[in-house]
Every structure is written in structure tokens, then in C-alpha cells.
Amino acid sequence: xxxxxxxxxxxxxxxxxxxxxxxxxxxxxxxxxxxxxxxxxxxxxxxxxxxxxxxxxxxxxxxxxxxxxxxxxxxxxxxxxxxxxxxxxxxxxxxxxxxxxxxxxxxxxxxxxxxxxxxxxxxxxxxxxxxxxxxxxxxxxxxxxxxxxxxxxxxxxxxxxxxxxxxxxxxxxxxxxxxxxxxxxxxxxxxxxxxxxxxxxxxxxxxxxxxxxxxxxxxxxxxxxxxxxxxxxxxxxxxxxxxxxxxxxxxxxxxxxxxxxxxxxxxxxxxxxxxxxxxxxxxxxxxxxxxxxxxxxxxxxxxxxxxxxxxxxxxx
Ligand code: UD1
Numbered sequence: 001x002x003x004x005x006x007x008x009x010x011x012x013x014x015x016x017x018x019x020x021x022x023x024x025x026x027x028x029x030x031x032x033x034x035x036x037x038x039x040x041x042x043x044x045x046x047x048x049x050x051x052x053x054x055x056x057x058x059x060x061x062x063x064x065x066x067x068x069x070x071x072x073x074x075x076x077x078x079x080x081x082x083x084x085x086x087x088x089x090x091x092x093x094x095x096x097x098x099x100x101x102x103x104x105x106x107x108x109x110x111x112x113x114x115x116x117x118x119x120x121x122x123x124x125x126x127x128x129x130x131x132x133x134x135x136x137x138x139x140x141x142x143x144x145x146x147x148x149x150x151x152x153x154x155x156x157x158x159x160x161x162x163x164x165x166x167x168x169x170x171x172x173x174x175x176x177x178x179x180x181x182x183x184x185x186x187x188x189x190x191x192x193x194x195x196x197x198x199x200x201x202x203x204x205x206x207x208x209x210x211x212x213x214x215x216x217x218x219x220x221x222x223x224x225x226x227x228x229x230x231x232x233x234x235x236x237x238x239x240x241x242x243x244x245x246x247x248x249x250x251x252x253x254x255x256x257x258x259x260x261x262x263x264x265x266x267x268x269x270x271x272x273x274x275x276x277x278x279x280x281x282x283x284x285x286x287x288x289x290x291x292x293x294x295x296x297x298x299x300x301x302x303x304x305x306x307x308x309x310x311x312x313x314x315x316x
Pocket of ligand 1: 206
């Protein structure tokens, strides 16, 4: 199977490339290296440096002929999307239109898209399943939802089959150490904890300890990036078998508090992790946990990393 991984030098993309190579796929990475890293490229995968906003280059690349495309080239910082919606509209929406048009022109019919739990907005019930109402509360989540809707139209009108994988909190790194590039200005909890452990930051600021949860801090569903990567391989295979387009949540269904993440990091390093409690971050739900039953049943996906300590170990 010949797969084009757009955004394959990024955090999740490079793990997807590794999983595809291990499944004996022939892989080409298409990435503009704006946030991805050259050191995340695998020798066994071909590389085309290009942007999803460069329609000509994208279509020319797709004309090489691919059985499937994986799209992980969207911008992903929630806060930045609210301050700079233009950047997110251009990259995430126009970029998605370009990918779909290039697929339509080049005849590629299978697309796996990295979506997000951010499409749901504030949870109305828990665990969140795929039938939960879709009410994004940030522009990033809106771009993910609109991308899913675009794919649904291109399925109806152009026969492009898609799978949207709605990740909950992606975390951890390849346990073999094959992925080395780190985000330069991390916004997510685990990479920030890593910076504190490495002495690059004085302490972790914990956003709120007065939530209605078991220890007052927010509960999230951290899912290991290698488990996410495995789901992409399963999703491609399923679509290539001729199954219909689908949407899946990917999480472990285990809710973990920020304090529990800190305790896990302390256990792994054997050292106390300096923290400071600050105000709540606007837009943070108290609890966000996935039901991934559909992915288990239809994709045969089962996360291997179920304990936060095992996930944190691979991050630090
Ligand atoms: C959000 C999005 C998610 C998206 C991810 C990517 C929603 C509902 N979720 O996840 O879809 O993929 O961003 O950026 O929009 N925390 C601290 N201190 C810190 C950083 C984080 O206490 O310095 C806490 C947060 O309050 C939260 C938890 O750690 O409770 C995880 O935060 P984060 O890693 O930013 O992810 P989400 O906001 O859950």
C-alpha cells in the first residue's frame, strides 16, 4: 500500500509514518517543516517539502498515485486559533479544500484525517461518544468540524472515502526513541511538564484547583501517540477494504487529573515537580473523557498504554 502522509514530520505524523513503515507500507511524507522537524523523517520514507497551501505542488505530488492520504498538517494550538483566526482559516480550511481537490483531480479515493475532541465543545454527558452534539467553543475546533463536513460532501459528490479520527489528549513519544523532534513552544500539559523536568521552566502552572473533580484539577483522557498511530493504519486498511466513511473517537476512557499527571511524572523521575496553582484557563471543561467503543468494535483498535505513568515515562 502506497500512502502519502501530509504533515508526516510533525508530532503525531512522524509516529504515523513509523507505524505505516512497520506495516510494510510505502510512505511519502509531504510537509512544509513549519512546525515539523527534519530529524523526524525516516530514511525509508520519501520526502517532499511542500505546503498544503501550494496547490500546484500538492496536486503534482498526488499524481504519483497513492492508495491513501493521511492529513495531519493542520495548525493545532487552541489559544492561537482565537487570537489569529485568519491563520487557522487559511491553513486548516483552505488547506483541507486543497487536499480534497488534489485528491479529486488525481483520483486518490481514501483519506484519513486527524480530527479532535475539540469538535464537541463543552461535554453535555460523559463519556463523550460520537453522537454527542457538535458545538466547538474555539476556532480550532470549528476548523476541525468544518473539515469533517467538507470530507462528507466530497464523499457524496466525488466518492472520496474518509475516516475522521477525533483524538482526545495525545501524549507520550515513541518508546523506541525514533521520534526526536519536540515542539519548540509547547502548549500542552505533558510537553510543558517535560520542560520543567529538564529545567527549561521553573514550574508548572496548574490552571485551577477548584473544579468539581476528585482533587479539584481538570480531568482529561490522555492517549498514547503510538496507539493513535496504530489507529491510522487500521483506518486506512478498513477503507481500502471498501467500508464506508466513518468518524471515531480515540481515547483510553480513563480520566486522569492534572495532579495525577504531576504525581506520575514525580514517580518516573524520582524528584518533586515544582507547581504553582493559578486561575482557571477560559474554555477548559472540568472533565473530558472519551468513549472509544466504536473504534474498538469497528476498527479493532485497542490502546496498549492504559496507565498514565506508562505514557508519561515515554514523554520524559
Ligand atoms: C485542547 C483541545 C484538544 C486539542 C488540544 C491541542 C479542547 C476541549 N481540547 O486540549 O482538542 O487537541 O488542546 O492543543 O479544546 N494544563 C495546566 N497547565 C498547563 C497546561 C495545561 O494545568 O500549563 C491543564 C489544562 O487546564 C487541562 C490539561 O492540563 O486540564 C490538559 O491541557 P492541554 O494539554 O492544553 O490540552 P486540552 O486543553 O485538554
